[in-house]
Amino acid sequence: MSKILCLNLCYHSNEFVIIIRDYKNYSELISIISRVHKYISTPWLVHNNPISINCSTGIAIYPKDGKTSIQLMKNADIAMYEAKKLGRNQYHFFTEKLNKKVQDIISLTKDMTEALKDNEYELYYQPKVSIKNSKICGVEALIRWNSKNGLVPPNKFIPLAEENNFILQLGDWIVDEALNQYILWKKNGIDLVMSINISAKQISQKNFAKELIKKIDYYEINYSKIDLEITEYMFLENREFTNENLEKLLEKNISISLDDFGTGYSSLSYLKKFPINNLKIDKTFVDDYSTKEGSIFLETIVKMAQALNMRVIAEGIEEEAQLEYLKKISCDQYQGYYFSKPLKAKDLEELYFRIIS
Structure with missing residues (x-):
C-alpha cells in the first residue's frame, strides 16, 4: 500500500x-x-x-x-x-459517515441558534397529579422545537446544545418563558408549581442561583412555586459552584427535583448530601412494576425517599393498573399519558378549569 x-x-x-x-x-x-x-x-x-x-x-x-x-x-x-x-x-x-455526521452537527448547530431568533421554540406543559386526591398540583415545562422543516425531537437537539454550550442561552429562554407563563396563569386563577428542567452546565455556572433568584423576584413569584428538575449527571459537573447554587436555592425555599432517578450515576449518597426535595422515578422502572423485582425496587425507593422527607413522583404512567399500584405503595404524585400528554399553555388552562368545574 x-x-x-x-x-x-x-x-x-x-x-x-x-x-x-x-x-x-x-x-x-x-x-x-x-x-x-x-x-x-x-x-x-x-x-x-x-x-x-x-x-x-x-x-x-x-x-x-x-x-x-x-x-x-x-x-x-x-x-x-x-x-x-x-x-x-x-x-x-x-470516513464519509463521520464527515456526514460532522456536517449534520454543524448544520443543526446553526439552525438551533437561528431558531431562537425566529421564535421557533415553544414550551409545552405536562401536569403533575396528586395520587391522593387526583388534583393537578404542578406542571413540568418541556421545550419543543417547531422548525420550518417540522418538529425536531428534544433528544436530537438538547444533547448537542449541552455539548456546544448553547444550552446556557436556551436555558435562559426556557426560564423566562416558564416564569412569564406562571404569571399569566396566576392572573387567570391558576396557581400551580412550575417545574423547570435545568442542565448540569447551567447549575454549575457560578452565578446561576443569584441570577435565577433575581428573575423570580422581578416577576414577584413566591419561591415555593418554583421547582427545578435536575439529573444525576449534575453531580459530576463543577461541584463547587453546583453545591453553592443548590444551597442558595434551598435557602429561598426553591424546591429541587432529582429527575430520572435510577438511570444514570445513581448513588444513595446524593439523597443524603444534597438538598433534594422531590425524587422522580423513571418510566422504565414504573413499567416493570408487575414483576417481583420491579415492585420491590419501586416500594423500596418510595419508602426510602419519604423517610428522608422527599416527595416521590412517578413518571410515564400510561395505565390504570400502574396508578393503582402507586396508590398501594403510597407514592405521592404521578405524571404521564394516562392523565395527560404535554400540552400547549392554552390547552393546559382549558384542562385545568374543566377538571375543577
Missing part, C-alpha cells in the same frame, strides 16, 4: 501534521501511530519534575479522503476530534 497519509495530532491544544508516504498495510500504519503515541507520552523531566502528555490522532488517506492538502488536513482534523472524544492516546480514521 503506497498511499499518502495525513495524520493530525493534537496534544495540550497544540496541533501537528505528519505525512507518511509509504506503508505496506494498515497493520504497519497502526504500528507507526502507536510508536508516535508512545514517544509523545514518554515522561519529560522539567526542573526535576516528570511531565507526561497525551495525544489524539486523526487519520485521512489520499486519495480516498481527499485529493488536495486542504481536504486531507480538514478531514484529518475531523477524525482527530472524534478521537479526542474516545479518550486519551486514541486514534480515529476519517
Whole structure:
C-alpha cells in the first residue's frame, strides 16, 4: 500500500501534521501511530519534575479522503476530534459517515441558534397529579422545537446544545418563558408549581442561583412555586459552584427535583448530601412494576425517599393498573399519558378549569 497519509495530532491544544508516504498495510500504519503515541507520552523531566502528555490522532488517506492538502488536513482534523472524544492516546480514521455526521452537527448547530431568533421554540406543559386526591398540583415545562422543516425531537437537539454550550442561552429562554407563563396563569386563577428542567452546565455556572433568584423576584413569584428538575449527571459537573447554587436555592425555599432517578450515576449518597426535595422515578422502572423485582425496587425507593422527607413522583404512567399500584405503595404524585400528554399553555388552562368545574 503506497498511499499518502495525513495524520493530525493534537496534544495540550497544540496541533501537528505528519505525512507518511509509504506503508505496506494498515497493520504497519497502526504500528507507526502507536510508536508516535508512545514517544509523545514518554515522561519529560522539567526542573526535576516528570511531565507526561497525551495525544489524539486523526487519520485521512489520499486519495480516498481527499485529493488536495486542504481536504486531507480538514478531514484529518475531523477524525482527530472524534478521537479526542474516545479518550486519551486514541486514534480515529476519517470516513464519509463521520464527515456526514460532522456536517449534520454543524448544520443543526446553526439552525438551533437561528431558531431562537425566529421564535421557533415553544414550551409545552405536562401536569403533575396528586395520587391522593387526583388534583393537578404542578406542571413540568418541556421545550419543543417547531422548525420550518417540522418538529425536531428534544433528544436530537438538547444533547448537542449541552455539548456546544448553547444550552446556557436556551436555558435562559426556557426560564423566562416558564416564569412569564406562571404569571399569566396566576392572573387567570391558576396557581400551580412550575417545574423547570435545568442542565448540569447551567447549575454549575457560578452565578446561576443569584441570577435565577433575581428573575423570580422581578416577576414577584413566591419561591415555593418554583421547582427545578435536575439529573444525576449534575453531580459530576463543577461541584463547587453546583453545591453553592443548590444551597442558595434551598435557602429561598426553591424546591429541587432529582429527575430520572435510577438511570444514570445513581448513588444513595446524593439523597443524603444534597438538598433534594422531590425524587422522580423513571418510566422504565414504573413499567416493570408487575414483576417481583420491579415492585420491590419501586416500594423500596418510595419508602426510602419519604423517610428522608422527599416527595416521590412517578413518571410515564400510561395505565390504570400502574396508578393503582402507586396508590398501594403510597407514592405521592404521578405524571404521564394516562392523565395527560404535554400540552400547549392554552390547552393546559382549558384542562385545568374543566377538571375543577
